[in-house]
Amino acid sequence: MPYRAPLNDYRFIFENVVGLSRVSETERFAEATPELVEQILTEAARLSEEVIAPLNWPGDRNPAKLENGVVRTSPGFGDGYKAIAEGGWVGMAANPDHGGMGLPMAVTTAVNEMLSSACLSLQLCPLLSQGQIEALEHHASDELKALYLPKLTSGEWSGTMNLTEPQAGSDVGALRTKAEPNDDGSYRITGQKIYITWGDADFLPNVVHLVLARLPDAPAGTKGISLFLVPKYLPDAQGEPGEQNDLRVVSLEEKMGIHASPTCVMEFDGAKGWLVDGPNKGMAAMFTMMNNARLGVGAQGIGVGERAYQHALAYAMDRVQGKATGSGAIVEHADVRRMLTQMKADLFAARSIALMNAVSIDMAAATGEATWKARAALLTPITKVFGTEVGVQVSHEGVQIHGGMGFVEETGAAQFSRDARITPIYEGTNGIQAMDLVARKMMDGGEAAFSVLDAIQSEAEEARATHEALAQKVWEATEALRETTEWLVEQEMQDRFAGAVPYLRAFARVLGGAAHLRAAQRGDAARGALAAFYIDRLLPEHRALLTQARAGAAGLYALGLDDLTAA
């Protein structure tokens, strides 16, 4: 089933749901005119559909391999990556001073979603470079920027992110990799990192690692972490790859999905590196990269979900079974129709939330206003969790719609489900994201959240004139979320954490309801019908979710470890 990029959805959401015109009206993004955005979307769709999408299935069947220390990539991946790099897609959001296109994050997010639909394994490579570029733009010295940013922005070299160690996963503060100063201002980096995505590849002339490590006598925990730039090949006097650095790929993980993305165990053995930002400021610098990647991973979930939806829909329109009316295909059965409609409605909601998030990031960058910054920060964990949960759920239903053929690899439905499964895990597990929402993102007493809820309620008030019933439901759900938010900010952390995931899910349901309500007001009859499906059948989930969110921690521990282990 060929992939078709959902261009009409992007156009509609940009114009009617998230107001991209606000972004292009700012001086910073004045060049992102509607004509340019249209050209970018059309060209990215062509690349994704025609060049990258055909690599997905062969990549799953022919995983990346480590041969004599060289990471041999899946068939066609070198050419696919070259097409992405030569099209300027790695540096689409990067600063034009270093060769980037300087596009808004909203447009970048739509393009990243399309590339993820086409081939998640390959898309991870430019995604990590994008995050690294942003981290270096904000935190590196002018010298490092001049040497590395042009090559990273053009995609000639790629970037990785090295946080995880065997004992330091979610608990990044437990990392042990050491950084010792050399006499020439550089550092010797020693330690092992695990799960490093695209740690190396046979088609890349150089790979630039951003590595978190500890300086001698650094304070314990996250306060004592510094960030280092460690290239595979040290640039020579002309800035080209020179002497090989003391680092290597030890092994590749055998994984449930994204088989074509090499997930590397990396050994740094006194490798030469340079400090990015000041000593012990590594977490702040890495957060720039992680926030970029969190929005990107949310878009990955949506992208894989979109492809799974299209695949399942094609099958459902073709497969004849039972006494279905109309065409006689299974798409006519009420239960199959329920699954497909939920897939479509959730994809629209998740896409709208991700693009709202991206517009907030763009407005924060363009205006420097604290309100936009706070909104972007609030929406980031919601985008990551909801986008990836929708990806997992939609691809799971995609298998179900295929019946037995979904469980047989040959149809390709299973690959989407296996590939999507990593997205709630990496880039900060979804549980950790939800804790971030109820803790750090509520340190303002809920102010950023309340301002979003105020906006939704005032729009719902306006929508009553044409969509009385739908508007009322969105207004009421928002009011319930407001009451729980007021309650939440008064609670002890442990009680907030106990309900963090259901609270985040309820928040996403409400944001999705607001997006669908706008679609009902401004779209055609089909958008109205989809909005009614979402608001009537999916939005009510917020009630159960908010009940769980307020249940507190005590009940979770009422069942002791002995009870859990009792046979």
Ligand SMILES: Cc1cc2nc3c(=O)[nH]c(=O)nc-3n(C[C@H](O)[C@H](O)[C@H](O)COP(=O)(O)OP(=O)(O)OC[C@H]3O[C@@H](n4cnc5c(N)ncnc54)[C@H](O)[C@@H]3O)c2cc1C
């Ligand atoms: C395919 C793949 C690619 C990856 N790519 C990269 C990469 O490029 N660079 C990189 O640095 N890392 C990468 N990772 C690592 C990834 O980010 C981590 O796996 C993830 O952060 C979780 O860490 P962990 O696996 O150690 O799980 P743990 O931290 O051991 O977590 C296990 C479970 O406990 C929960 N948990 C842990 N701590 C808490 C807490 N304080 N409160 C509540 N719940 C908690 C988690 O939510 C999770 O459900 C990758 C991983 C995979 C599998």
